[in-house]
Amino acid sequence: MSSLSGRIFLDSEQALVPGVVHWDGKGQIERIERDPQAQTGPVILPGFIDEHIHGIGGLDTMDREPGRFDAMSRALARHGVTGFLATTLTAPLEDLRRIIEESRSIALGPLSGARLWGLHLEGPFIDPIFKGAQPANAIAAPLVTSAQYLMGDNRDQWVRLITMAPNMPGAGLVIEWMRQHGVAVNLGHSSATFDEGKKGVLAGADGLTHFFNAMSPLNHREPGLVGLGLTEPRLWCELIADGIHIRPEMLAYVFHTMAERVLLITDAMAAADMPDGDYQLGGSPVTVSHGAARLNDGTLAGSVLTLDQALRNLLRWGIPLPAIVSALSGNSARRLGLLDRGAIASGMRADLVVLDNAYNVEATYCEGRPIFDARPILHNGQ
Numbered sequence: 001m002s003s004l005s006g007r008i009f010l011d012s013e014q015a016l017v018p019g020v021v022h023w024d025g026k027g028q029i030e031r032i033e034r035d036p037q038a039q040t041g042p043v044i045l046p047g048f049i050d051e052h053i054h055g056i057g058g059l060d061t062m063d064r065e066p067g068r069f070d071a072m073s074r075a076l077a078r079h080g081v082t083g084f085l086a087t088t089l090t091a092p093l094e095d096l097r098r099i100i101e102e103s104r105s106i107a108l109g110p111l112s113g114a115r116l117w118g119l120h121l122e123g124p125f126i127d128p129i130f131k132g133a134q135p136a137n138a139i140a141a142p143l144v145t146s147a148q149y150l151m152g153d154n155r156d157q158w159v160r161l162i163t164m165a166p167n168m169p170g171a172g173l174v175i176e177w178m179r180q181h182g183v184a185v186n187l188g189h190s191s192a193t194f195d196e197g198k199k200g201v202l203a204g205a206d207g208l209t210h211f212f213n214a215m216s217p218l219n220h221r222e223p224g225l226v227g228l229g230l231t232e233p234r235l236w237c238e239l240i241a242d243g244i245h246i247r248p249e250m251l252a253y254v255f256h257t258m259a260e261r262v263l264l265i266t267d268a269m270a271a272a273d274m275p276d277g278d279y280q281l282g283g284s285p286v287t288v289s290h291g292a293a294r295l296n297d298g299t300l301a302g303s304v305l306t307l308d309q310a311l312r313n314l315l316r317w318g319i320p321l322p323a324i325v326s327a328l329s330g331n332s333a334r335r336l337g338l339l340d341r342g343a344i345a346s347g348m349r350a351d352l353v354v355l356d357n358a359y360n361v362e363a364t365y366c367e368g369r370p371i372f373d374a375r376p377i378l379h380n381g382q
């Protein structure tokens with residue numbers, strides 16, 4: 001039995017409430033007691049979940065370094081993340097297949113930081129017109145045979161999410177195949193019209209990858225994928241809240257109108273948590289300066305954002321804390337079918353982030369186990 005005291009973000013109240021959260025030896029929350037004396041304690045939020053992250057700390061999902069997933073999981077724990085989907089880039093099918101198989105075998109053993117829930121394949125079935133920083137020469141036509149080659153029957157649902165362009169010939173059949181094999185589908189990297197996007201939704205897609213970025217923009221007669229995201233209640237919308245990918249005013253608009261469908265992600269690449277300088281993404285040189293990662297032609301190449309920084313940014317831009325917490329945790333857990341994650345309530349897993357008054361991460365717990373701790377004295381016999 002372990003516990004933490006502080007201002008706890010209670011799911012039932014959607015507010016910070018002074019109290020103590022207790023969990024059992026299996027990392028399941030048993031009960032939450034109210035305690036006015038905890039008013040001076042730290043902020044305690046549910047662990048953050050990032051469904052779209054390529055790398056951090058100099059490492060990338062596409063590397064061949066065998067220890068990279070463990071190192072990434074530890075680096076993410078420093079930023080309050082308790083669960084993530086390692087995200088691949090567009091690459092030759094045989095390279096992607098190797099990464100799927102290799103990461104699946106690594107995941108059989110527990111990682112020392114945030115929990116790796118599986119993979120998000122960003123590509124290769126995307127639209128060259130909106131490739132962003134994805135390598136053009138490896139973009140593949142959407143074929144069911146290619147999907148089968150990549151992931152077999154995906155019986156263990158190791159591949160949990162794929163980003164696809166719905167406007168490429170054959171995409172509808174591949175979206176249906178993905179849904180039948182336990183893979184959620186995000187539309188993205190696509191010049192699809194509103195109607196082409198709608199067909200993707202009817203085939204089973206239920207999300208948009210980095211909403212607004214690398215997709216057909218909003219026009220009042222041809223609303224594109226941006227218009228679809230604004231109006232289609234079935235779509236989860238990933239947002240990168242670094243202030244570079246989307247203007248803060250647009251982020252505020254989205255939170256104001258559709259907060260229940262927002263998923264905060266980072267789309268971070270290897271340079272996250274690293275100094276400015278020269279890096280690589282998918283074999284292309286990337287320069288990082290002033291918080292932006294760009295190819296030589298100026299195209300944004302992922303981000304160097306972390307989710308705790310996204311939280312601080314959004315608070316500064318006036319977004320209410322409950323909406324941010326849902327977009328960092330609860331919405332992402334629901335989207336991925338992680339039914340006992342994403343909220344602090346009895347019966348849920350003790351995935352917890354401890355933050356100071358300025359919302360800097362002091363400690364992170366995954367299933368009740370400390371995976372990061374920067375506090376000078378451990379609390380409550382932990």
Ligand SMILES: [Zn+2]
Pocket residue numbers: 052054087122267302
């Ligand atoms: Zn990405």
